[in-house]
Amino acid sequence: MSSTTPISDTGDQEKITSGKVTRVAALAGAGAQVGVNYLKHYGKRAVGAEPAIDDLHEANASTVYRTFSKLKGGPLKVAQMLSIDKNMLPDAYRQHFAQAQYSAPPLSYPLVVKTFRREFGKGPSEIFDTFSQSAIHGASIGQVHRATKGEHTYAVKVQYPGVADSLNSDLAVVKPIALQILGLKDADVEPYFREVQAKLLEETDYTTELERSIELSQQTQQVSGVRFPSYYPEYSSSRIITMDWIDGLPLDQFVARDPDQPTRDRVGQAIWDFYHHQIHILKLFHADPHPGNFLVDADDQVVVLDFGCTKQIPDDFHRDYFEFLDADLLDDPARFEAALRTLEIVSDEDSERERQVIIENAMRGTELLGRPFHHGSFDFGDESYMAEIYQMGEEHSQNEEMRSMKTARGSAHSIYLNRAYFGLYSLMGLLGARVKTEKPVLDYF
Amino acid sequence: MEKNQIIQRYIETVLEHGEPPGSVYRFAKDLDISEREFFGQFASFEALEAGIWRDLTRATIEAISSGEEWTDFSAHHRLLTFYYAYFEKVLDHRSFFLVRFPRPSRQPLQTPPSQLRLMHDEFCDFARRIIATGVDRGELPCRGKVAHTYPGAMFLHFLSAIDFNLRDDSQGFERTDAYIEKSVKLGFDLIGTSALDSAVDLVRFLSGRTWGKDQQPSA
Structure with missing residues (x-):
């Protein structure tokens, strides 16, 4: 078999596609390429080489990633959200999608100027002493510029135009094709698409994000090891957010420098406490635990960025959900089933067989995901634990019996909270941190 | 009066x-x-309107070239700046545009109507200066006589952007911004290769001869 060139060269972050038709074409191209990669895989096997299945996932992931990266806004966000959930995607896909945070195509400086004039009646060079003409880095629906005024350095996030407007059509176009490429079932990803749609619309309103950022950072001051940039409402609007510029390393780059174990533990504990403070005390949390949303500064303090995606949970849901962390629950099948029924994971409409399968799997999942809480502290550096979680996800995705059920079980709140936890566990796994898990949680109850 | x-x-x-x-x-x-x-x-109402379209283009060019950042801007950024400034001005006259602007979408690939002749000349002068800047600074390749066709092609693109804007129903006409951003980038990418030359050749073939020296085959 002849070697196949990738669908396009590495420069395609630069090539912006437009219009529905082009987008469909771009995605269909990726679909075809995934097929080619599979052929290559089987071709290699035919000539005696035994390529690892991971290689195949790797080749497919970079193809799909390149395609998604050509599309801004909705599709990029879907890719990122899927990337958080290890259970949804093979590892290779996940890593490629995680890059998306850093590499959306840039907005031109004249358009940034226009946005400033529209929002403030003045260009950036009239407001700040200096303003970087090109973006320092991209966010999913905007990009960040560096500005100075006097002694102070600011990070200025500017939103892409028309993001909210194109969102719905983008998602409608992307969804069926994404399902095809990624080999996922509609019912499995439906809640994600709905969530992305609602949350992304919310994220396009920077005014709300600014308010939340200020509010959440004030209410989270007492968590040690965590700090927040200050926000500047006078230089912010519905399309622009200005905050302190903070020098630091995104979490994955921090880990790449191989910090010592005590430092990893400290950073991990700070993020862990930050999440539990929000989930249990504020019941309003940062629902986007992506490595790019956390910086580690020179003093090993964790800087939390980007409150675009936050989620509020009601008290009764909080109570029902965290009942599963009670280790005794696992020894009491009747109580366990009752708890599942409260969360609408099991209902009277289920057949006896369905009921059994669900309870069996939920039992295993609860034990596994609750494990860090059942000991005084937990070592997320234990790769076998992360692998076990991943494997459970793989088994679920291959278990026809579970996949064929009328999925989307449980309340919509679970999606956010599950995602926050998967994200948190992934961050802890990335850090290889040992964290104290029991005490703070008990205090909160 | x-x-x-x-x-x-x-x-x-x-x-x-x-x-x-x-x-x-x-x-x-x-x-x-x-x-x-x-x-x-x-001479006529038509001549009066022709003056309106030209004046708006001229006023936009004058307003942006006096900005302090202008001299630092690349050709790409200059063209984008023109578009964004132009569509800000259109906001003040949108109703008049909707009623009177001769929109190309109604007759694609036709010779632009004569009311746009003055606007075309004004814009093409500006486009030539932009291209010269780009070539001087090494941003665009020097293509000799073929480059004479670029201002005409850029004008057709300008008309397409106006048409897009007049059909745009997004809030704050943000889709127009996105259209400009993406299509201008595409245009500059194409000029970097010979793809645009071939496209202009095709369009010119399909549209027959148009007025204006720029679009005469280079002898």
Whole structure:
């Protein structure tokens, strides 16, 4: 078999596609390429080489990633959200999608100027002493510029135009094709698409994000090891957010420098406490635990960025959900089933067989995901634990019996909270941190 | 009566009635001037409108080239700056555009109507300066005579952007911004290769000969 060139060269972050038709074409191209990669895989096997299945996932992931990266806004966000959930995607896909945070195509400086004039009646060079003409880095629906005024350095996030407007059509176009490429079932990803749609619309309103950022950072001051940039409402609007510029390393780059174990533990504990403070005390949390949303500064303090995606949970849901962390629950099948029924994971409409399968799997999942809480502290550096979680996800995705059920079980709140936890566990796994898990949680109850 | 006053009254009349006045006689009477006075300034309503389209383009170019950042801008950024400034101005005259601007989407690949002749010349002068800047700074390749076709192609793109804007129903016309951003980038990417030359050749073939020196085959 002849070697196949990738669908396009590495420069395609630069090539912006437009219009529905082009987008469909771009995605269909990726679909075809995934097929080619599979052929290559089987071709290699035919000539005696035994390529690892991971290689195949790797080749497919970079193809799909390149395609998604050509599309801004909705599709990029879907890719990122899927990337958080290890259970949804093979590892290779996940890593490629995680890059998306850093590499959306840039907005031109004249358009940034226009946005400033529209929002403030003045260009950036009239407001700040200096303003970087090109973006320092991209966010999913905007990009960040560096500005100075006097002694102070600011990070200025500017939103892409028309993001909210194109969102719905983008998602409608992307969804069926994404399902095809990624080999996922509609019912499995439906809640994600709905969530992305609602949350992304919310994220396009920077005014709300600014308010939340200020509010959440004030209410989270007492968590040690965590700090927040200050926000500047006078230089912010519905399309622009200005905050302190903070020098630091995104979490994955921090880990790449191989910090010592005590430092990893400290950073991990700070993020862990930050999440539990929000989930249990504020019941309003940062629902986007992506490595790019956390910086580690020179003093090993964790800087939390980007409150675009936050989620509020009601008290009764909080109570029902965290009942599963009670280790005794696992020894009491009747109580366990009752708890599942409260969360609408099991209902009277289920057949006896369905009921059994669900309870069996939920039992295993609860034990596994609750494990860090059942000991005084937990070592997320234990790769076998992360692998076990991943494997459970793989088994679920291959278990026809579970996949064929009328999925989307449980309340919509679970999606956010599950995602926050998967994200948190992934961050802890990335850090290889040992964290104290029991005490703070008990205090909160 | 001053030229600008006549133009102003003409725009008001069109906006209020949704169409141009029935005759110069009628219009002059409403303005309380003689026909002679009107014709002293404009040969026809069409000529008056041609002046409006040109003046808006000219005023935009003048406004942006005096900005302090202008000299630092690349050709790409200069063209984008023109577009964003132009569509800000269109916001003030959107109703008049909707009623009177000869929109290319209604007759694609046709010779642009004669009311746009002056605007075309104004824009093409500007486009030539942009291209020269790009070539000087090594941003664009020097393609010799083929480059003479670029201003004409850029003008067609300009018309497409106006048409896109007039059809745009997104909030704050943000889709127009996205269209400009993406299509101008595509244009500059294409000029970097010979793809644009081939495309211009095709369009010119399909549209027949158009007016304007720029679009004459380079002899």
